[in-house]
Structure formats: C-alpha cells, structure tokens
Amino acid sequence: MAGLTHPSLVILSGAGLSAESGVATFRGADGLWEGHRIEDVATPEAFKTQPELVHRFYNMRRASLKTVEPNAAHDALVRLEREWPGPFLHITQNVDDLNERAGARKLLHMHGQLRQVRCTWCRAVLTWDGDLETSSACPECARAGKLRPDIVWFGEMPYYIDEIMRALETVDIFLCIGTSGVVYPAAGFARLAAEHGCARLIEMNLERTGISDHFTEQRHGAATVVVPALVGELLSAS
Ligand code: OAD
Numbered sequence: 001m002a003g004l005t006h007p008s009l010v011i012l013s014g015a016g017l018s019a020e021s022g023v024a025t026f027r028g029a030d031g032l033w034e035g036h037r038i039e040d041v042a043t044p045e046a047f048k049t050q051p052e053l054v055h056r057f058y059n060m061r062r063a064s065l066k067t068v069e070p071n072a073a074h075d076a077l078v079r080l081e082r083e084w085p086g087p088f089l090h091i092t093q094n095v096d097d098l099n100e101r102a103g104a105r106k107l108l109h110m111h112g113q114l115r116q117v118r119c120t121w122c123r124a125v126l127t128w129d130g131d132l133e134t135s136s137a138c139p140e141c142a143r144a145g146k147l148r149p150d151i152v153w154f155g156e157m158p159y160y161i162d163e164i165m166r167a168l169e170t171v172d173i174f175l176c177i178g179t180s181g182v183v184y185p186a187a188g189f190a191r192l193a194a195e196h197g198c199a200r201l202i203e204m205n206l207e208r209t210g211i212s213d214h215f216t217e218q219r220h221g222a223a224t225v226v227v228p229a230l231v232g233e234l235l236s237a238s
Helices: 044-049 051-067 072-083 098-102 161-170 186-195 223-237
Strands: 009-013 088-092 107-109 112-119 125-127 147-151 173-177 200-205 217-220
Touching (some): 009 072, 009 186, 051 112, 051 147, 072 088, 072 098, 088 161, 161 186, 173 186, 186 200, 200 223
Parallel strands (some): 200 217
Antiparallel strands (some): 112 125, 112 147
16 A cells, blocks of 8 residues: 555444443344333433433443453454554444453544433533432532433434544445444444445444445454454455
C-alpha cells in the first residue's frame, strides 16, 4: 500500500461478539429478550412506570460483567485497531465493557454502557459499578431518584450518530460482527456504506441474517474463530 492512501475500516459489532465470553445475546433461544418483554425493561415508559424492575434488570447485567472476560475476537479487533495503517473506527451496539478491557480505544458505544449511569436532572454521566436503586443520589448534584442506566432504550436516539454517518461516507472496508440486523439505525449501516461507495462489506455471524444481502462477503462461524482469521488476512494484505 506504500504511496497510496490507506483504506479506511469501520466495524459494527453486536451481541454475537461477546457471546463466547458468556454475555447473553438478545434474540433466539436463551436470549435476554426471551425472559423479558422489551417494553417492560428497555423503554423510557417502562422506567417511568416500573423503575424498580428496570433497575433490577440492568443491575443483574452490570453485576454479571464481573464474571466475564474478553475473548479472542475482542483481542483480534484490538490488534486490528493497533496495526491497521488507515482510519479505523469500531462502533459497538454492545453495552458491556469487554472491548475496552481488551484494550480498544477507537470505540463508540452507540447504545450506551452498563458501567455508566446518567443523571436526568444535571445531565452528569458517571461510572457506576454497583447496583442502582430508585433512591440512589447523584454524586454531582446530590438529587435522589434522578439516575438512570446510560443505556439507549427503544424509542431513544442512539449516541454518536453524526460521527458514525461521517465514517460511513468514506469507509472502504465495512465489517459487521455478530448482529442480527433487526434494530435500526445500526441495521442500515451496511446499506448506507454501500450507497456511499464502500466496495467490500463482510458479514461475520453464525448464520445468514435479514441484512446479509447488503454484504459482498460472508464468514459463517463463531466470532472467536472467524474474526481472528479475518484480522490476520486483512493485516497481511495491508
Ligand atoms: P441479537 O441478540 O439480536 O443478535 C446476535 C447475533 O449474533 C445473532 O445474529 C447470532 O446469530 C449472532 N451470534 C451469536 N453467537 C455468535 C458467535 N459466537 N459468533 C458470531 N455470531 C454470533 O443482538 P444484536 O444484533 O447485538 O439494543 O442486537 C441489537 C440490539 O438489540 C442491541 O444492541 C440491543 C437489542 O435490543 C438495545 O438495547 C438498544
């Protein structure tokens, strides 16, 4: 690639990336949404009417982060971030912290983060590792009852959309890992990238998804197998 502009790379990851670390995915058998109605735990309306239930759901998920570790796919993506010679951006829909724990830096959490809470009164965003209760006081403004999980719920606007849209305008290689492609706007990123001229779009998943037709290549298999293999290929060709 000497003398040429290095190609830009954008990654979109979903729950399948963390599945082999032991973090439950959302859909399918044993998925998180199997035991819960989305509208009971992942909407602003649910938080208004049943805040205790919503807190319990996210407290359990936050606590479970202490029992899991990054896997070989997270590690491979960090290697790619460090060694890729061109522009690099990893957009994750995951709210766990496994990418950071593996060492990721160029990472956007478009659906928020389990280890953060947000004050709806003073707007402070705070790291939070314990349980959150309806009575918890904001460490910034001291008001009780105003903290919520810093999670993007259904009906809310995902984070970093402007930055993501700019990256999709110039992306040369788009990788999508472990997402079912049913939640928008993320599910539309591959099509948008292709419309902006991205010629290489690679989907990595156990199986085909509803958005597979927007990709130019498929790698079927477990993320811990297919991601390190692809990273090796991309780096040796770069
Ligand atoms: P889903 O649970 O909908 O989909 C997970 C995908 O990962 C499926 O397509 C699986 O086939 C695939 N998969 C599972 N294990 C895998 C493995 N070991 N290797 C590779 N692929 C694997 O999760 P997401 O697509 O991330 O949003 O869900 C998107 C959004 O819906 C989430 O961010 C969340 C949820 O509602 C919010 O909460 C706002």
